[in-house]
Amino acid sequence: MFSRNHRSRVTVARGSALEMEFKRGRFRLSLFSDPPEDTELQRKLDHEIRMREGACKLLAACSQREQALEATKSLLVCNSRILSYMGELQRRKEAQVLGKTGRRPSGWCWCRIGPPAERSPCHGRVCISDLRIPLMWKDTEYFKNKGDLHRWAVFLLLQLGEHIQDTEMILVDRTLTDISFQSNVLFTEAGPDFELRLELYGACVEEEGALTGAPKRLATKLSSSLGRSSGRRVRASLDSAGGSGSSPILLPTPAVSGPRYHLLAHTTLTLAAVQDGFRTHDLTLASHEENPAWLPLYGSVCCRLAAQPLCMTQPTASGTLRVQQAVEMQNWVRVHGVLKGTNLFCYRRPEDADTGEEPLLTIAINKETRVRAGELDQAPGRPFTLSISNQYGDDEVTHTLQTESREALQSWMEALWQLFFDMSQWKQCCDEIMKIETPAPRKPPQALAKQGSLYHEMAIEPLDDIAAVTDILTQREGARLETPPPWLAMFTDQPALPHPCSAASVAPAPAWTQPLPWGRPRTFSLDAVPPDHSPRARSVAPLPPQRSPRTRDLCSKGQPRTWLQSPV
Amino acid sequence: MSYIPGQPVTAVVQRVEIHKLRQGENLILGFSIGGGIDQDPSQNPFSEDKTDKVNGWDMTMVTHDQARKRLTKRSEEVVRLLVTRQSLQKAVQQSMLS
DSSP, rough: EEEETTOOOOOOOOSSSSHHHHHHSSSOOOHOOOOHHHHHHHHHHHHHHHHHHHHHHHHHHOHHHHHHHHHHHHHHHHHHHHHHHHHHHHHHHHHHHHHHHHHOOOEEEEEEEESOOOOOOOOOOEEEEEEEEEOOOOOHHHHSSSSSOOEEEEEEEEHHHHHHHHEOOEEETTOEEEEEEOEEEEEEETTOOEEEEEEEEEEEESGGGGGGOOOOOHHHHHHHHHHEEEEEHHHHHHHHHTTSSOSSSSSOTTTSOOOEEEEEEEEEEEEGGGSSSEEEEEEEEEOTTTTTTTBBBBBBEEEEEEEEEEESSSEEEEEEEEESSSSSTTTTEEEEEEEETEEEESSTTTHHHHHTTTSSSSEETTTEEEEEEEETTTTOOOEEEEEEEEEEEEEEEEEEEESSSEEEEEEHHHHHHHHHHHHHHHHHGGGGGOOOOOOOOOOOOOOOOOSSOHHHOOOHHHHHHHHHHHHHHHHHSSSOOOOOOOGHHEEEOOSSSSSSSOOOOOOOSSOOOOOOTTTTOOOOOOOOOOOOOOOSOOOOOOOOOOOOOOOOHOOOOOOOOOOOOOEE | OOOOTOOOOOOOOEEEEEEOOOEEEEESSSSEEEEOTSSSGGGGGGOOOOOEEEETOOTTTTOOHHHHHHOOOTTTEEEEEEEEEEHHHHHHHHHHHH
């Protein structure tokens, strides 16, 4: 019988001669087989070191600021991954030396019924997507950098365990209401106690020296103080690999000249934040207004954090069983049982599980289910039975299944107990499978979208459509040709209420802008002050390049002053 | 006769069905809307179409923001509009004359 949750590097049957040899200290488990996970980690570390060399060369060769920003980001991500992997390798070697591998080979137990003393939950896949960070531009922002559109380059760094991933870099300016990342980030080996650390880094697109905001001496103080503390942070991150410490994941590289990224905000998400839908979480803001890369963050982040524990997506046990087809005890049907997720599927034949055939019977297994092992005297030859009871409203439904042998019964019970344990650890993730899309490989920053869209090509002649409409009308109604119908007044009449201000100067927003290469089409900030109907109304438009001072004293009736246009 | 905002009115309308275009992750219609019950109609540089209904939602008494939201629902791929315009009446008249 196959049982998936028996994870071990070396499988040693308890009570066997080999186990006796281990106990006598003849062999050390680590010498017996080279841990495959460590060589994998070493390989990743070597890869990152090579990537880092490439990023350094690229940064040195960059001429444009935006290229330099991308190269710096790659360099910083490589650095942080290197530190993280080195820390993890060191931690594993220490654990081996001390004899605590953290992973016991679990063996079979021949006679004991009951959960083993120490159980570890299954791993799962955790995916975070649709990340959106709202911004809060105040009116003063419009006046601060007149004429110049101040821009920032931002990206998110995400760490779970020793794995670090980054999102694409997005350019932000004050016409954006949110920073929206398109990336889906997937972590494949997370336990239910995972901590997903999220950090937002930002850098000015313009040279930092050109800013009038930050005083010069503060800027130099920032750069030099980062240099001094970097040594301390290297040691700190080696000690606390896995991002459990409070120091930021990302380290600056003072030796490299070029754009400098600053930590703007961070937060840590855990299992409690997982939901099959969008949720908003608080961000801890890490920089203040003096920082050259400071952005007016609203203070929260929206995202969809989904988790798929392996017990929900992979079969955890399978084997031959016999089920009762009818109430009478004699009629037992042989089936192939597969325990997967919250169901025990009983297929007619083992091949049916793969071909997608409907199972003969499906028994639900959830946290309310009760399972009992027993021995039936009435069924000679196969006395080992498994009873599964579920409560449906007022009724209790019990399925009794026969297993092939006592050992098979033990294995099924063990698999079921492991499943119950996993369900208790993964909680809401085991109610239903959460859908996770495998993230597509990220496309390089695209060039401007081409002009010839379908929209430009379509031309609808209004007269064509009206012909159909008017045909129907002529058939149905007599014509009223003389007097214009009342509804036409919508187009000709002046509005009933007078408005004294005829010259509210509002620059009309452009009807449709080209989609920009770094994000979704812009939405103009519609949380500008809405036209209020108080006596002291003022003229506000989303992007006022100029403001008419006259409107302030003339408007006394609270009339709508604007005529907004929005792309849809 | 005059048109009083807020009072129901019967008008000749045209049904328009638009399938949204896909642009990256988004579904867009590809045009702009302007106006709304909270906007100043005298500043309208165009004065042709008025939208009465979007996918069943009444649009005769909505603000600009409400109108934008109803047109940009992510879950809807098709937008069905009831649109009225001045030239509809002329077309009706002409067809009845001939």
